[in-house]
Amino acid sequence: MTTMLVTRPEPDAQSTLLRLEALGITGLVAPLMTxxxxxxxxxxxxxxxxxxxxxxxxxxxxxxxxxxxxxxxxxxxxxxxxxxxxxxxxxxxxxxxxxxxxxxxxxxxxxxxxxxxxxxxxxxxxxxxxxxxxxxxxxxxxxxxxxxxVAVDALPEPVIRQLADGSIDATLLYSRRTAEIFVELLEGKLDHKERSASTMLCLSEAVAEPLISAHFNRIGLADHPSEEAMMALALAFTREQTAP
Incomplete structure (x- = not known):
């Protein structure tokens, strides 16, 4: 089963988690802001x-x-x-x-x-x-x-390990500031190869820009800046991963 990291603040993170589960996707919540x-x-x-x-x-x-x-x-x-x-x-x-x-x-x-x-x-x-x-x-x-x-001080160590070893298949990012915080918290935590292998699913090009600058090269963009479009992107990614 595909696993995705949800970086949204609460209570929005729980809403996204439930929508992912309805699509058969395992969600892992680690809000980057409160x-x-x-x-x-x-x-x-x-x-x-x-x-x-x-x-x-x-x-x-x-x-x-x-x-x-x-x-x-x-x-x-x-x-x-x-x-x-x-x-x-x-x-x-x-x-x-x-x-x-x-x-x-x-x-x-x-x-x-x-x-x-x-x-x-x-x-x-x-x-x-x-x-x-x-x-x-x-x-x-x-x-x-x-x-x-307010940005959190750090990502949980288990989340960093899962990002490094590929256990997290994709990360969902909804705002440019969230993407900037994500990059900052992972500074020195992932090497170039691990960053290049990590898939980022982004609400818009503006959200993706800090990630590209930090050498996260596998970027997916929603067709529209909405939760519905993000879920469609997540489902399309999952189907690609599980296709024979």
């Missing part, structure tokens, strides 16, 4: 036309602080279907899903012709400046960093 809710000053709830969400972690952080209920009445523009689903699960009723990228989220917000500013609860390490992207369209964004994804 979420820390920040005690940042939140803006007043009135006056916003919408809330933009690029990660369910933003909603979880607001919920941790008991603040989500203050913004739940706002239309929510989510970066993709999974984030939109999470928003609905947490009580948001007016939810629009973009196509899984920040660019599509910007397009969705522009098309909506909002009559007020957008509240953007974000992570400390933002991969995209939504306010800067929307400024040319005359749309104001109030960005508040509500959570931080």
């Amino acid at each position: 979420r820390l809710t920040l005690d940042s000053s939140l803006p007043p709830q009135d006056g916003f036309a919408a809330m933009a969400v690029t990660s369910a972690n933003a909603l979880r952080a607001l919920d941790d602080r008991g603040a989500l209920e203050h913004y739940i009445h706002l239309p929510v523009f989510a970066v993709g279907d999974r984030t939109a689903w999470e928003a609905r699960q947490m009580g948001c009723t007016d939810v629009v899903s973009a196509d899984g990228t920040a660019t599509e989220l910007v397009n969705a917000l522009v098309r909506a012709r909002l009559d007020g500013p957008v509240f953007y609860p974000a992570g400390k390490h933002m991969s995209h400046d939504l306010g800067k992207s929307l400024a040319p369209f005359g749309l104001m964004v109030v960005t508040t960093r509500v959570y931080d994804m």
Whole structure:
């Protein structure tokens, strides 16, 4: 049976693990980051036309602080279907899903012709400046960093050994920062041959770039930046490995 390393933070790692198991793939969970809710000053709830969400972690952080209920009445523009689903699960009723990228989220917000500013609860390490992207369209964004994804100090030694000896058939990586942390934690742990033999299944080209620079040469890219596309990639890889 194929074994894949899941590097996502919890609780997303468990969701991916269950989906892999449904495909007949053994999942091994080793999150590379943990979420820390920040005690940042939140803006007043009135006056916003919408809330933009690029990660369910933003909603979880607001919920941790008991603040989500203050913004739940706002239309929510989510970066993709999974984030939109999470928003609905947490009580948001007016939810629009973009196509899984920040660019599509910007397009969705522009098309909506909002009559007020957008509240953007974000992570400390933002991969995209939504306010800067929307400024040319005359749309104001109030960005508040509500959570931080903190890198773990080390990969478990058994995981490193399994990566080295090929017991892990592929590693799933969903963000560029996760890929950067993965490379950093394996510095000096795998030799060139072991890196070259390790398969990395990545959400996008941006995620793959740090891996390629670190000489992880066996890279698979999802057709679309979504969990569904990652599962399709994982299944296709498994079928290749088990084909007669």
